[in-house]
Amino acid sequence: MSLLIIGTLAFDDIETPAGRAANEIGGSAAYAALAASFSTPAAIVAIVGEDFPKDTLEQLRSRNIDLSGVEHAKGASFRWAGRYHENLNLRDTLDTQLNVLTQFKAELPPALRDSEVVFLGNIDPDLQLSVLRQLNRPRLVGLDTMNYWLESARPAVLRVLERIDLLIINDEEARLLSGQHNIVKAARAILRLGPKRLLIKRGEYGVLAFGDESIFAMPAYPLEEVFDPTGAGDTFAGGCMGFLAREKGNLSGTPMRRAIAHGSVMASLVVERFGLRRLWELAPADIEARRQAFLRLTDFHGA
Amino acid sequence: MSLLIIGTLAFDDIETPAGRAANEIGGSAAYAALAASFSTPAAIVAIVGEDFPKDTLEQLRSRNIDLSGVEHAKGASFRWAGRYHENLNLRDTLDTQLNVLTQFKAELPPALRDSEVVFLGNIDPDLQLSVLRQLNRPRLVGLDTMNYWLESARPAVLRVLERIDLLIINDEEARLLSGQHNIVKAARAILRLGPKRLLIKRGEYGVLAFGDESIFAMPAYPLEEVFDPTGAGDTFAGGCMGFLAREKGNLSGTPMRRAIAHGSVMASLVVERFGLRRLWELAPADIEARRQAFLRLTDFHGA
Numbered sequence A, B: 001m002s003l004l005i006i007g008t009l010a011f012d013d014i015e016t017p018a019g020r021a022a023n024e025i026g027g028s029a030a031y032a033a034l035a036a037s038f039s040t041p042a043a044i045v046a047i048v049g050e051d052f053p054k055d056t057l058e059q060l061r062s063r064n065i066d067l068s069g070v071e072h073a074k075g076a077s078f079r080w081a082g083r084y085h086e087n088l089n090l091r092d093t094l095d096t097q098l099n100v101l102t103q104f105k106a107e108l109p110p111a112l113r114d115s116e117v118v119f120l121g122n123i124d125p126d127l128q129l130s131v132l133r134q135l136n137r138p139r140l141v142g143l144d145t146m147n148y149w150l151e152s153a154r155p156a157v158l159r160v161l162e163r164i165d166l167l168i169i170n171d172e173e174a175r176l177l178s179g180q181h182n183i184v185k186a187a188r189a190i191l192r193l194g195p196k197r198l199l200i201k202r203g204e205y206g207v208l209a210f211g212d213e214s215i216f217a218m219p220a221y222p223l224e225e226v227f228d229p230t231g232a233g234d235t236f237a238g239g240c241m242g243f244l245a246r247e248k249g250n251l252s253g254t255p256m257r258r259a260i261a262h263g264s265v266m267a268s269l270v271v272e273r274f275g276l277r278r279l280w281e282l283a284p285a286d287i288e289a290r291r292q293a294f295l296r297l298t299d300f301h302g303a
Helices: A028-036 A054-062 A099-103 A110-114 A125-134 A147-152 A154-161 A171-178 A183-191 A232-246 A253-270 A277-281 A284-298 B028-036 B054-062 B099-103 B110-114 B125-134 B147-152 B154-161 B171-178 B183-191 B232-246 B253-270 B277-281 B284-298
Strands: A003-006 A010-016 A019-026 A042-048 A065-072 A078-084 A091-097 A117-120 A140-143 A166-170 A197-201 A207-210 A216-218 B003-006 B010-016 B019-026 B042-048 B065-072 B078-084 B091-097 B117-120 B140-143 B166-170 B197-201 B207-210 B216-218
Touching (some): A003 A028, A010 A091, A028 A232, A028 A253, A042 A099, A078 A099, A117 A125, A140 A232, A147 A171, A171 A197, A183 A197, A207 A253, A216 B284, A232 A253, A253 A277, A284 B216, B003 B125, B019 B028, B028 B253, B028 B277, B042 B099, B065 B110, B078 B099, B117 B125, B117 B232, B125 B154, B166 B171, B171 B183, B171 B197, B183 B197, B197 B232
Parallel strands (some): A003 A042, A010 A078, A140 A166, B003 B042, B003 B117, B042 B065, B140 B166, B166 B197
Antiparallel strands (some): A010 A019, A197 A207, B010 B019, B197 B207
């Protein structure tokens, strides 16, 4: 099955301890779709301005990514600027220019309304609800959201949560959403809000998965050089959802755990260069090598 | 092989979000020896005051723990009081009374000088060096230390590091010792100081192991109720070292990873009740059940 992704296409200006990059192509939909494209055909619903490079769109199409849902608007594309601390878990947003994003309606072309596996990236929860209403027969819907919406539009977020299958957020967001500090209690509270599965991202500490009969913990791969953490969460989500789409939306134990491992592999790769660069150049052999490294990282039974 | 442990026997006054406990028996040697006793006979070198309960010493002996190296001094035993935050990774030390600990000489009775597997708990590095000089044929020496010694007695800590095999510290200590923020760079720098293996404890995020041909990551078990994190690090170290002693000090891949898993199991159990209480009551079946839970927690290959 193919994966439908609703999110952003953007320019990022990034400063990390390893250097800086200006006008990097980014946005949640770009990271998620490119990561997913190694597993399954993807489609993007997003909005771009007149400044968004046609070359990039062409490159995305060449990766089997359907851009029929990308709206072209007058004006400039969404733009974000940020600076990471020595502790890469911390970053300051230096600038956010919504630009054409304020006009985004998340309207699905008719052909995309039959999509069965969908990832709703971090956008206004009212738009996420609108997408859900446009879908004819969703089988698996994954969702991302963030502190901003949990604080400013909580009722809308709760309505979305009732209707989705898989929630992918970070630990800080899980605590804010649930009001619980203990991560297991937070997870139980969130699962009562609707999602069947919950993946909690913990940055350099990896991912916890809840909602199955047992908890699953996937460590992150300890890297000596992290060039740029931008998009790691979206790459994880895209890699994971793409894998699940290939498995026909099966959320049961084994495919789900393998999907999480695959998302972790993709996220560990994307941070090795600025922006999307590592994803563009990635070969299947690189993915397999990192997957083997993850197996060695975590194996203590057979070991 | 038996495990020789140099450390403290103490009284702890503990406040956690789950409640409070006064005059709990604690100290690094108590946690480490009791945890190790499920794998191998242990021996403690420590000092106690006149107030230390004879019952407790008798109970420790009944667990096959040799107390011939415990010195009895006039005065009160070492005492610590602390309060944990809602975030259990944070705690305030409310009071520290060294008492008889100021007289501690760490002198080994002749019979213990032939010990081959030794855990040097977190004490003055000059005492740790003195213990090393008293050992006739150490095969595997594990070490704990802390920020206080890294800041106040760095040259002595460095001399100890040259002579030990396995260093077990937390991530903050690893960064302080190495001057590196990135944990992989920190680990490489520390391994150049002498230890063959390095275990970095990350609290609720588990443990990273370095020094083998590949990095090993062991997640912590996500618990819904953590009553008391006191002694979790010492319990991990004791469980791990006890397992390695049973394996005759073998630090190669498989025994090392299994030892880390076993230490993690023991640490995940000890925090379920105050102080040492969970370790006293623990049955082999509890340990096996938690080991199985760890296997389910981390398995994604066969899964």
